[in-house]
Amino acid sequence: MNDHSTPAISDAALASMQRHADPLADGTIDDILGPWPPGIPDKNATQWVRISAVNELFVTWTTNASIDGWQAPAGTNEAIAAALQGYLAAGQALPDWADKEKIKRAEKLFFDHGALSCILLFCASLPECYVIPDLSSVLHTAGQLEQHTEYRIRSTAAMIFPVMMHGGLTSDDGAGVAQILKVRLIHATIRNLIMRGAPQTAVKDLLAQVNIVGAGTLGQLPGLPTKPTMYQALFARGWDLAHDGLPCNQEELAYTLLTFGYVFLRSMRRLGIGLPPNDEEAYLHAWNVVGHILGIERGLMVETMDQGKELMARMQARGRAEPVTPDPRPGLGQALMATMANSIPWDIAKPFPQLMTRFLCGRATAGDLGLTQSVPWSSALLFWGVLLVARVIDWVLRLVLPRFSIVRTLTRILGYHFMSRVLMSQTRPLQLPSELLNQVDGVVHNWSDDPNAPKWINRIEDRFTKHGSWSVNLSNTAEDAA
Numbered sequence: 227m228n229d230h231s232t233p234a235i236s237d238a239a240l241a242s243m244q245r246h247a248d249p250l251a252d253g254t255i256d257d258i259l260g261p262w263p264p265g266i267p268d269k270n271a272t273q274w275v276r277i278s279a280v281n282e283l284f285v286t287w288t289t290n291a292s293i294d295g296w297q298a299p300a301g302t303n304e305a306i307a308a309a310l311q312g313y314l315a316a317g318q319a320l321p322d323w324a325d326k327e328k329i330k331r332a333e334k335l336f337f338d339h340g341a342l343s344c345i346l347l348f349c350a351s352l353p354e355c356y357v358i359p360d361l362s363s364v365l366h367t368a369g370q371l372e373q374h375t376e377y378r379i380r381s382t383a384a385m386i387f388p389v390m391m392h393g394g395l396t397s398d399d400g401a402g403v404a405q406i407l408k409v410r411l412i413h414a415t416i417r418n419l420i421m422r423g424a425p426q427t428a429v430k431d432l433l434a435q436v437n438i439v440g441a442g443t444l445g446q447l448p449g450l451p452t453k454p455t456m457y458q459a460l461f462a463r464g465w466d467l468a469h470d471g472l473p474c475n476q477e478e479l480a481y482t483l484l485t486f487g488y489v490f491l492r493s494m495r496r497l498g499i500g501l502p503p504n505d506e507e508a509y510l511h512a513w514n515v516v517g518h519i520l521g522i523e524r525g526l527m528v529e530t531m532d533q534g535k536e537l538m539a540r541m542q543a544r545g546r547a548e549p550v551t552p553d554p555r556p557g558l559g560q561a562l563m564a565t566m567a568n569s570i571p572w573d574i575a576k577p578f579p580q581l582m583t584r585f586l587c588g589r590a591t592a593g594d595l596g597l598t599q600s601v602p603w604s605s606a607l608l609f610w611g612v613l614l615v616a617r618v619i620d621w622v623l624r625l626v627l628p629r630f631s632i633v634r635t636l637t638r639i640l641g642y643h644f645m646s647r648v649l650m651s652q653t654r655p656l657q658l659p660s661e662l663l664n665q666v667d668g669v670v671h672n673w674s675d676d677p678n679a680p681k682w683i684n685r686i687e688d689r690f691t692k693h694g695s696w697s698v699n700l701s702n703t704a705e706d707a708a
Contacts, residue, residue, distance in 0.1 A: 246472070256424040258309045345640050497633050632683070
């Protein structure tokens with residue numbers, strides 16, 4: 227492994243990242259789709275057909291072994307086959323600085339914390355992800371959060387679980403690399419749709435017209451159907467490249483990476499169950515490897531919590547300095563909170579996701595997402611009172627029981643209800659191959675009891691969750707649904 231110390235990126239370099247995207251994935255999608263016709267293409271246009279064909283081929287990318295030397299099935303369009311084969315061959319290798327022992331440690335950390343990991347992802351990582359206005363604007367156009375919130379959440383989980391399961395990034399039987407490379411192509415497809423062609427071409431055209439008023443601006447296209455598809459909505463929405471940079475650009479991708487690594491660890495600290503520095507750095511390292519496979523430049527990654535804090539603050543300040551009108555973030559934030567609230571069976575606890583998000587993310591993010599409205603006083607009193615008492619008890623008892631944590635138990639209870647009703651739904655299983663669903667189900671089974679808690683705490687937890695195994699036999703439910 228080569229040692230690497232991430233330098234602090236300058237403000238000028240950070241700003242330039244708004245016009246940088248992902249040459250490998252963007253070139254692949256451009257080779258597949260080719261030039262777009264004028265106006266909004268009709269439903270039978272070649273580009274829509276080819277996007278559907280790529281989505282169907284994704285089904286064959288089941289494990290890391292399946293993409294090693296991948297060959298397109300007989301009958302696949304030659305341009306599509308050649309582009310995807312070249313993309314997989316170039317994109318699947320781990321970086322030479324990847325440390326498999328750190329990755330293995332990160333996997334264990336994620337699953338040791340079980341359902342707590344899920345609640346932190348969805349009460350901290352995702353809310354912070356929607357702070358950057360341009361990112362939220364794209365999601366708003368796609369209708370993925372307000373109208374399809376649970377789908378968006380499950381799609382995120384469908385990447386995170388394979389990445390963080392044992393061997394997800396490092397073994398042939400794992401599926402993390404395969405899942406990441408799918409997501410990378412989805413990002414490139416979004417860029418191509420919004421820019422109506424290759425992003426690199428759009429940037430070159432802008433630079434060639436630097437003194438021309440209106441250069442780099444794509445206006446909204448008329449003629450959108452009454453009920454457009456997500457692809458049609460993205461294609462027609464318009465974009466100001468000169469002002470906003472490319473959609474899903476390098477800065478935004480790096481910011482999203484911070485929400486899954488740095489924000490997760492920051493949330494653990496705020497709950498009073500932070501990890502030792504070596505464990506935090508191992509966790510950040512694993513997500514940096516994910517970032518490499520996603521096509522994120524190395525200079526935009528962080529290796530310590532201090533670096534993460536500094537870079538995230540700068541990125542958020544830059545995003546907040548250029549608001550989008552109308553602001554899509556409150557609608558997105560409230561849709562996310564409503565989805566989590568609906569998963570909680572007790573009325574008094576339904577505001578808890580909003581209160582937890584305020585606590586983990588802070589006032590500024592809560593304000594961005596419109597999560598500052600009052601909640602019933604009884605819910606607020608119960609949440610803050612229980613949290614304060616639990617923190618005090620944890621602090622005292624850890625003097626003799628270092629791994630004891632009532633806070634972890636409380637968040638596991640919330641995490642269980644959210645996970646069981648949204649992520650582990652028997653009617654809407656995660657979009658993963660059956661063999662991976664079996665692995666996920668096995669992991670969730672192991673989460674049924676907290677190994678770090680005494681038996682009496684686990685028995686109390688059972689009263690608020692479920693006696694016995696938390697697993698739901700996902701592979702069978704997926705087959706039934708099919």
